[in-house]
Amino acid sequence: MNLLRFAYDNLTRRPARTTLTMTAISLGIAAIVALTAIAWGFEASWQKANDARGTDLIVTRLASENTMPSPFIAEKVRPALVNLPHVRQVVGLLSEMLTVSYDAPPMFVFGWEFNSYLWEHLQLLEGRWPESRNEPVIVIGTLAAELLHKKTGDMIEIEGVEMPVVGIFQSSALVENGALILTLQLVQQITDKTGKVNVLNLQLDSSASDSDIANIKQQVRDTLPGYTAITSGELVSQNAVVRISKAMSNATILIASLVGALVVFNTMLMSISERTREIGLLLALGWHPRTVIKLIVSESAMLTFAGGIIGIILGVLLTRGLEHIELMRGKIDAVFSFPFLLGVLALSIVLGIFGGLYPAIKAARTRPSQALRQE
Amino acid sequence: MHAEESVDAVALARQMVKLHQSSGFEARMQVEVNDADKRMHLPFKVAVIGEITLEKQRLLLRGISPRKVREQTFAILATADAPARVIKSTQDKHSAADPYSPLFDSGLILWDLLAPWWGWAEQSVIGSDTFDDHPCSLIRSRTSQTENPISEVISCVDTTTALAWRTQLFDKQHTLLRTITVNLAMRSESGMLVARALTVEVPGISNTIITVYAGDEHYQIKPDTFSILESAPEAEQ
Numbered sequence: 324m325n326l327l328r329f330a331y332d333n334l335t336r337r338p339a340r341t342t343l344t345m346t347a348i349s350l351g352i353a354a355i356v357a358l359t360a361i362a363w364g365f366e367a368s369w370q371k372a373n374d375a376r377g378t379d380l381i382v383t384r385l386a387s388e389n390t391m392p393s394p395f396i397a398e399k400v401r402p403a404l405v406n407l408p409h410v411r412q413v414v415g416l417l418s419e420m421l422t423v424s425y426d427a428p429p430m431f432v433f434g435w436e437f438n439s440y441l442w443e444h445l446q447l448l449e450g451r452w453p454e455s456r457n458e459p460v461i462v463i464g465t466l467a468a469e470l471l472h473k474k475t476g477d478m479i480e481i482e483g484v485e486m487p488v489v490g491i492f493q494s495s496a497l498v499e500n501g502a503l504i505l506t507l508q509l510v511q512q513i514t515d516k517t518g519k520v521n522v523l524n525l526q527l528d529s530s531a532s533d534s535d536i537a538n539i540k541q542q543v544r545d546t547l548p549g550y551t552a553i554t555s556g557e558l559v560s561q562n563a564v565v566r567i568s569k570a571m572s573n574a575t576i577l578i579a580s581l582v583g584a585l586v587v588f589n590t591m592l593m594s595i596s597e598r599t600r601e602i603g604l605l606l607a608l609g610w611h612p613r614t615v616i617k618l619i620v621s622e623s624a625m626l627t628f629a630g631g632i633i634g635i636i637l638g639v640l641l642t643r644g645l646e647h648i649e650l651m652r653g654k655i656d657a658v659f660s661f662p663f664l665l666g667v668l669a670l671s672i673v674l675g676i677f678g679g680l681y682p683a684i685k686a687a688r689t690r691p692s693q694a695l696r697q698e
Numbered sequence: 699m700h701a702e703e704s705v706d707a708v709a710l711a712r713q714m715v716k717l718h719q720s721s722g723f724e725a726r727m728q729v730e731v732n733d734a735d736k737r738m739h740l741p742f743k744v745a746v747i748g749e750i751t752l753e754k755q756r757l758l759l760r761g762i763s764p765r766k767v768r769e770q771t772f773a774i775l776a777t778a779d780a781p782a783r784v785i786k787s788t789q790d791k792h793s794a795a796d797p798y799s800p801l802f803d804s805g806l807i808l809w810d811l812l813a814p815w816w817g818w819a820e821q822s823v824i825g826s827d828t829f830d831d832h833p834c835s836l837i838r839s840r841t842s843q844t845e846n847p848i849s850e851v852i853s854c855v856d857t858t859t860a861l862a863w864r865t866q867l868f869d870k871q872h873t874l875l876r877t878i879t880v881n882l883a884m885r886s887e888s889g890m891l892v893a894r895a896l897t898v899e900v901p902g903i904s905n906t907i908i909t910v911y912a913g914d915e916h917y918q919i920k921p922d923t924f925s926i927l928e929s930a931p932e933a934e935q
Contacts, residue, residue: 384887393887394914419912422728425741429911482726482743483762515724515745516914 326614330621337594344590345630351579351586352634352671356664357642358575360657362568366559368656372496373555375444380525380536380552382413382543394519395550403546404523407539409531414439415520417510423481423503427470431502432481434510440526445499450475450490456508462490464500470649479503482513497656525552580674583627587678591623595686602686603694612687619686623679624672631671635664705835705857707821714816717860717890720750724917726762730907731804742767742802746811749919753778755812756924759801767802773927774808778817781845784808787926798847805876805898805906810867815839815851829854829863829879848875859883859891876900881907887915 334341373381382404384395397415404413417434435441437456445462453460461479468474468491478485481503494500511517527536536554543552559565595602602615642657724747731739743762749755755776761767769789774797776782786795797809820840827836834854841849847869854864865878882895898906 393916395916421911480763483768514726514912515747515917517918519914 326618327621327625330618330625333594333598333618333622334625340590340593341626344586344626345633347586348583348627348630348671348674349634349637351583352631352667353637353641355572355576355579355670356635356638356659356667357645357657358568358572359663359667360638360642360659361645361655362565362572363663364655364657365568366565367658368497369559369565370555372494372498373558375495375499376441376524377444377526378441378524378555379527379531380539381555381558382523382525382547382550382552383521383558385549385551394516394521396518397520397523398518400523400547400550404525404543407542409527409535409539410525411528412440412524412526414441414524414526415507416441416522416524417507417514417516417520419510419514421481423479424471426472430467430470431498432510433499433502433504434507435504437506437508441524445492445494445504448491448493450488452490453506456506458506459484459486459509460489461486461503461505462492463488463503465491465493466497466500467503470501481505484513522558576670580670583630583671583674584678587623587627587675588681590626591619591679591682592685594622595619595682598686599689599694602689603691606689607691607695615687615689616680616683619683620676620679623682624675627671627675627678628668631668634671635667705823705837707823707837710835710837710855710857710860711816711818711821711839713860714813714855714862715752718750718813718816719752720748720915722917722919723748723913723915725910725913728909728911729802729804729806730909732905732907734902734904739803740764742804744801744806747917747919747923748811749924750812755814756927757808757811758924758926759808759811761802770802771926772801772808773924774812775924775927776812776814781843782809782812782814783927785926792926800900803904805900805904806908807876807898809848810876810878810898813862813865815841815848815853824852827854832856832863834863856891861891861893874901882909 382400384393394417401413401415404410414436415434416436419432420429421432422429423432437453442452447462448465450462452462461481463471463473463479468488471479473479473488475488475491477488479488480486486505492504505513507520511519525539527539540552543550553561605615606612639659642655642659645651646655646657724745726743726745728741728743730741733739742764744767745760745762747758747760755774757774759772759774761770771787772784772795773787774782774784782797784795784797786793798807800807816839818839818841820838820842822838823835824838825836827834834856837853837855839851839853843849848867849870850868850872852866852868853862855862861880861883862878863880867875867878869875877899879897879899880893880895881897882893883891884894886892893910895907895909898908900906
């Protein structure tokens, strides 16, 4: 009989135990898939927003651990930046997470410099853009429109100031689709932060190389104490929420792996102790101990392979489900890459091999004479 | 647990006063009020702008939303040699107001925002406690000022972070008037631990949850920020 077929039959002979073990493994794998995809998606969404805007470098205050860097007076920093080589535009951005309706979760309110390159990547679906830097109007992303139940012409109150929605836009970044955008001057006025920005976005000319970017970073460090120039990727990876979500996903991978290995270990240990006579008989019939090891490890690897596949499907479905829950909408933009899913499957098989190794060795060391005597 | 003997109450109070000093800050807060019978009021938002020095403490509380709240602004001025003075400004008039009165039917009180008890002369350590797993020293602050409805304050202060996790305010008869507890703290840019969400419990009356949702630690005080303190009539109640 084929060894794999034999291993498969051994698993199906005890369907309840096999199902329970597979369920435990698949839940662990599902947790790994969901949390990691959410953590990566969160990071990717922020980076996508910055990249889509065409920002090459971001100048912000040092040691900012909040979601958005703390505000600073733009004009204290801008003059030093505009004269740096390769800098085409220096554009201010002010952002706050605000409750604009008690029926919807808090939303990002962005203040973007009027007529700057930041607006260029947005696709206007209906209405128009603001026509001047002080025009008290709002444009909202498609997701924000859906969550707030607003359309063009409706009024929205931000920090006590009522303004009409004049346009609805779509962005490639989820963060922006769930946001409300006003001109920078307007957000400064509404939030009482006259002249302040969270970040200054630098757009460089097309001839700027990596070494030019490194030079600009160095010049900012040297000439603007307390400020730093970083790429959008660096800004996102410094973000406290991104760090926390990544740490959570790493912790989940570790805990789920340990639990998974222990579950497999326990199942296989129980299995071989129940099958002592059977294993003794196989050895008495001339099976090599190595073949017994292969049989047990194959069983555990099959268990975790099946559990891994179910877990991956479950994890993807769970995350997609979470994305559609009202409370989570606009906050989750999970990223599932094929190599990641393949890696998770490989992890679950490795867990099976390691979890089954000791029970397999124990089984292979069984003395046929003793095993056959056992009731 | 902290050994209370090792804590110098007067030095700690001085440190608290020093930590509260600011050349300008702004904090926007959402306030949710629940009655003792659990009835929830419509939340409201206010902005607090402050300038705190050793000689003078000034706060401006501006209503943001809803409209009823938006139409009101309060300014409080406290100096070392004069009792706190509050001016209320509405669309059409300025009038004097009571610094100890709750604002907008909530547990929010202007006088409390200044935490003036840290400047009182009598400070003592009365024990140690824990609050939400945070070990803290119990500091009793007392005043003999007769015009002050609060005569004693017991603060549960984590001496390592100088954050008062719980503050109980008592009247002359040692009746507990309200308890302020910190539900959530955050690190400020300077590295100091500050309250982000607070609950003000007025026994048998209400529970007010105050959440700071935005702010600016380097707010630039403008020449006219506290102008209502100068333009207002002196003592009209």
